[in-house]
Amino acid sequence: MTARRILVTSALPYANGPIHIGHLVEYIQTDIWVRFQKLIGNRCVYVCADDTHGTAIMIRARNEGRSEEELIAAMQAAHERDFAGFDIEFDNYGSTNAAENRELCGQFWQALRGAGLIVERDVEQLFDPVAQTFLADRFVRGTCPKCKSPNQPGDNCSACGQTYSPSELIDPQSTLSGATPELRSAKHLFVQLQQLHDFLSEWVENSGALQSETANYLKGHFLSDELRDWDISRPAPYFGFEIPDSPGNYWYVWFDAPIGYIASTAQWCAAHGEQLADWWQSDATEIHHFIGKDITYFHTLFWPGMLKTAGYSLPTKVRIHGFLNVGGQKMSKSIGTLITAEKYLEHLDPSYLRYFYATKLTPRVEDLDLGIDEFADKVNSDLVGKVVNLASRTAKFAHALGLSETYPDDGGLFANAAAAGERIAAAYEACDYSRAMRLIMELADAANPFIEHAQPWVLKKDPAREAELRDVCTIGLNLFRQLCVYLSPVLPRLAERCGELLGDPITRWAQSQQPLTGRSVQKFTHMLTRVKPEDLQKMIDENRDQAAASQADTPDAGTAEDRWNDSGQPLADEPLAEEITIDDFAKVDLRIARVVAAEQVPEARKLLKLTLSLGGEERRQVFAGIKAAYEPDQLVGRLVVMVANLKPRQMKFGLSEGMVAAAGPGGPDVFVITVDEGAQPGQRVH
The missing domain is CATH 1.10.730.10 (Isoleucyl-tRNA Synthetase; Domain 1)
Structure with a gap:
């Protein structure tokens, strides 16, 4: 069997903070896959790098009184130490601030320019006259234009959930200097992604590079409409690479970060006498990206478009994973579950x-x-x-x-x-x-x-x-x-x-x-010790205490609200319905049902066909719009909540005899409502 040639990447960790156990889901997942490929005899190279550019790096370096280069060098050393502590082995670990990345960014840029995909446009943005920088949303606070709550961030109100642009805030203030920002216009450069719509639709549909739920999500949420132009530049001051043919403008961090995969490969090639084209411009090489679901858009639309335009190989697979919760909750500093890699290794x-x-x-x-x-x-x-x-x-x-x-x-x-x-x-x-x-x-x-x-x-x-x-x-x-x-x-x-x-x-x-025989055995030494739940709890308690100490001077430190930090956005997107009486609610017959069968509806873009049991011989057929979020075998056996007295609806695929309760905006971000252990099919939900 001929050995495969495989290039593997993980998303680049941002050089603005330490590695924590949530990040490690991805790097451990990738490292396992790479080790397996090497174990079975395939030629597999694993590259990564620190993601080093952007306003956040510039501001942090300024606040700490050191250069951006000093900051990113220190962070890279810490990241590499933590990865090594978890036995994560890269064949090359680079930096997006490397000379190789600057050169490759120039190549990609010229390809995009040559293809007529770049357009220039003036954009109005808040500017800090003291710090002398344009302000990203997170660096502006002010009074909400809708509910008038004070001290709200520049993108949405934590009190009422309203979304807005920073320029709409009442009495806006820069978090960098405290100055009142000014509205200024600056030239930005955009990639006209719509020109690649046909190619991207074909790639998403037929390449086999994406999980089915991801492909369905992209088709339903982005490719079903015109693709927006992608703002690919930021005006000075900005820590990054200045655009050669647009002085005073810098490539946005999301432009040079994925190109960092290729730059890190180039460094490995130079060290091992290899040709970069054999790894990034050859049908003989498989390219596998491992990423979190939060950066799906960049890796499945922008990145393939850039690669295609510049003449580089498209990903063989984009392997996307979910997030880490701890004890059923989002990780949080205040309750100690945002555990750094360094802290874990201490325990x-x-x-x-x-x-x-x-x-x-x-x-x-x-x-x-x-x-x-x-x-x-x-x-x-x-x-x-x-x-x-x-x-x-x-x-x-x-x-x-x-x-x-x-x-x-x-x-x-x-x-x-x-x-x-x-x-x-x-x-x-x-x-x-x-x-x-x-x-x-x-x-x-x-x-x-x-x-x-x-x-x-x-x-x-x-x-x-x-x-x-x-x-x-x-x-x-x-x-x-x-x-x-x-x-x-x-x-x-x-x-x-x-x-x-x-x-x-x-x-x-x-x-x-093949078993081993006829050899000596060394003296046995302890290999693994038992772990106690209290060991983990001690680690969490230490984390919580440290977080409380570091946030003692902030008014919100340690509050109950900080434990969950739930966004107001879902409620803003879909405000509460009109009030009803208890009699109105009683008309809706909500029942516990068990999914006893689930299958694809090939001709339907969003639907799965479910057979629900209400106990005994009572069965209902329901078509649910959850195809992008679930595979059929994930649902069989689950207890769900269904609207049991909904008037049956004849659809082109068959008769739908009810509705399954679910939450979320749709696509892959829809969540079927489940119930606690002990509930039985047929029981009414009160």
Whole structure:
């Protein structure tokens, strides 16, 4: 089988703050995939860089009394330290402020100019006359033009949810200097993305690069209408690259950041005697981007348009993940759940977080939740209780005896686990790490009863049974090693310790297919310790206390509202309906229903066909507009809330006999309402 040539990127971390455990979802996800590709023999290069430009960097450097270059150098060192602490290995880690990136930005710019995609336009924006800079929305505060609440930010009111431009604020004030900003006009340069509409529609629809829910979202929210021009420049002062043919204007950070992928690759190529064209302008190379769902728009419309225009390869896959919640809530400094990578490493083994994320990550765009008890249970039950347990119960005896010269009869355990390797590999390839971990733990569940039944600690007491003891240890350690091979993309440290124990470093997936025999075993040393929920709680408490101390001088520090920081935007987008009476509400019969079947409606852009059970033989067919957010198999078995007495509606696809309750603006951001455990189909919602 010919080895694949694969280039992998993660989104560039911004050089304005530390890495936290929410960021690490992406980098751990990517690192696992890269390690797997290398393990099975593919040529895989993983590049990344610090995203270093923009107003925020300029302002922070100014406030700290140092140059932007000094600031971004310090942040990059901290980022690389934290990534290394979590065993995330880049083949090259660069910076968007590098000379290679400036040169490539110029190439892309000339291509866009040559294609007639650049247009110039005057834009009015607030300007700070003291700080001598144009102000982004977050650097302006004032009184809301609608509800008159004071001290509101420059884009939307936290009191009433109204959205507005900064220039509409009453008595606006710059947060940089306290000065009253002035409305000034400045020239901006735009990319006319609409000219690429046909190409982007075709790419989104047919390239296979996107998850289905992402493609449906783009088609429904952007490509169904005319694409807006993209403001690609910012006027001075600005920390970034000045546009060569437009003095006083700088490329916006979102222009040079993705080009940083190519610049980082160029640095790697220069260090390894490679040609950049072989990696970014060759059909023989696969390009895989790993990103969070918040930057989907940039990577699936702007970026492909730029690549196509400049003559570079388009992404083979854009792999998009959801966000991290902690204990069911958005991460928050005030309650201690916005945990930095540095703080985590002070308390816990990075292997624990790598494994926990792996158990949660699927190919779909789904948020992850880190619960304290679940975290501890997965580590203790799976890693300590199942995997390491195989070694800890056998290695101390094998150290004195060595492994048997031939592999003993184990009732088919090793052979069955070897056969499972293909399914595990397919799950890794698809980024379905959750499935891969389940398959691996099934093998561990099969292996442990063998050791429990054989009782090597009992065999040790009888010298006449030494050969039997050696055979049992040989089986136990080979099953342990097999699990370590399968887990090595997720747990490289455990794989390394396994290699040291058995004198055979884990470097190839194929090592899972052949047992080790006739060799010595090193002295067993502790590999993983159990984690206590109180260890995690201590970390959270320390984080919360530090956040409270650092925010003590701010009026909102530690308030209950800060715990959730819910936006007023959804309510502003869809204001409350007219008041109704309790009698009006009673007319709507809301019932608990179970989804017993779900299927695609190929000819419908937004609909899934659901069969709902209200208990007993009562079934309802409902067409729900949730196609962009859910795959059918995600819904089967769920308890949902349905409007059970809605008049049936004949649609072209069939009869819809009710409605499923859901929230959200639509597309991939729609959320089916579920209910707590214990509710039963047919029960009324009061």
